[in-house]
Amino acid sequence: MSRPILYHSPICPFCQRIDILLTLKGRREDVEVRTLDLAVPRPDWLLKKTRGAPALPVLETADGHIVRESLVIMQYLEDVYPERPVAQRDPWWRAVENMLTRMDSDFFSQGYGWLMNQDPERRPALREGMLKHYAQLDDFLQAHAPKGPFLFEEFGWAETVFTPFFQRFGFLEYYEDFRLPDEARYDRVRQWVDACMTHPAAQQASHEQIVKHYYDFAKGFGNGALPPGRSKSSLALEPDWRTRPMPPRDKYGHSATDIELGL
Numbered sequence: 001m002s003r004p005i006l007y008h009s010p011i012c013p014f015c016q017r018i019d020i021l022l023t024l025k026g027r028r029e030d031v032e033v034r035t036l037d038l039a040v041p042r043p044d045w046l047l048k049k050t051r052g053a054p055a056l057p058v059l060e061t062a063d064g065h066i067v068r069e070s071l072v073i074m075q076y077l078e079d080v081y082p083e084r085p086v087a088q089r090d091p092w093w094r095a096v097e098n099m100l101t102r103m104d105s106d107f108f109s110q111g112y113g114w115l116m117n118q119d120p121e122r123r124p125a126l127r128e129g130m131l132k133h134y135a136q137l138d139d140f141l142q143a144h145a146p147k148g149p150f151l152f153e154e155f156g157w158a159e160t161v162f163t164p165f166f167q168r169f170g171f172l173e174y175y176e177d178f179r180l181p182d183e184a185r186y187d188r189v190r191q192w193v194d195a196c197m198t199h200p201a202a203q204q205a206s207h208e209q210i211v212k213h214y215y216d217f218a219k220g221f222g223n224g225a226l227p228p229g230r231s232k233s234s235l236a237l238e239p240d241w242r243t244r245p246m247p248p249r250d251k252y253g254h255s256a257t258d259i260e261l262g263l
Helices: 013-025 044-050 070-080 091-101 104-116 120-144 157-168 170-176 184-197 207-213
Strands: 005-008 032-035 058-060 066-068
Touching: 005 013, 013 070, 013 157, 044 058, 044 066, 058 070, 066 070, 070 157, 091 120, 091 157, 104 120, 104 157, 104 170, 120 170, 120 184, 157 170, 157 184, 157 207, 170 207
Parallel strands: 005 032
Antiparallel strands: 005 058, 058 066
C-alpha cells in the first residue's frame, strides 16, 4: 500500500505543525515527505493537484485525495492514525483546546505584520500589539491551566499549533530586539513558550535558520518576493543556510546584497 505524500517546506511554520504531529504520534516514517523551495513558484503538477492553490503544506492521501490547510491536515492524520492521540478526547477538554487554538491566527498575523513593517515610527504600537496577544494567551492559560507548563499534562494539540510560531518569532528578537518583559502578567505564557520551544518533538528548525531565511520578510518582502537589487530570495533552500553569514540586524537601515547574505 502506498504512503501518503506530504508536500512541504522546512522553513514553513504551518508545515512544521504536521512534522510535530507525526513525530508525537510515532508516524513520521509512514508519510513520504517531498520538500519544495518556497523561493520559486509552485510547479504546475502541484497546482493541478490543488486546483491552483499555492499554499503549503499539502497532503496527498494514499488513495490520491488532496487535503489542504495545516489544521485540516492535522485532524485528518489524527483520525487516520488514532493511536497515540494528540488531541483531547474529552468533549470539554477538546473545547478548551479548540478555544486556545482559535487564537493562533491573530497571534500569527501580529508577529508577521511587525516583522514586515518598514516604518520605524510604528514600532512602539506594534510592540504593544504583540504584548497584548501574549497577555491574552497568559490569561487563557491562567484560567484553564494555571500550573502548567502545558495546557494539559503533556505537549499536545495546542502546543503543536503554536510552537512553530513561538520559534519563528525569534526573528522579532533578532530584528526588533523584542523579548517578553520580566513581568508577572507574562509568567504563565512564558512558561508555556519555554516548554514548547524545548520539547524534543519540535526541533525541526533552529533560531539561526529562521533568522537567515526570513531576512527578506524583515525587509517587507514575503513569500519569495525580491527586494530591489536582489536576484535570489533569502527563503531559497540553496545555498544551505548553514553556509550563510548572519544577516544585518538593522532592518530599517542597510539592505544586504545577495553576496552579503551568502546567496
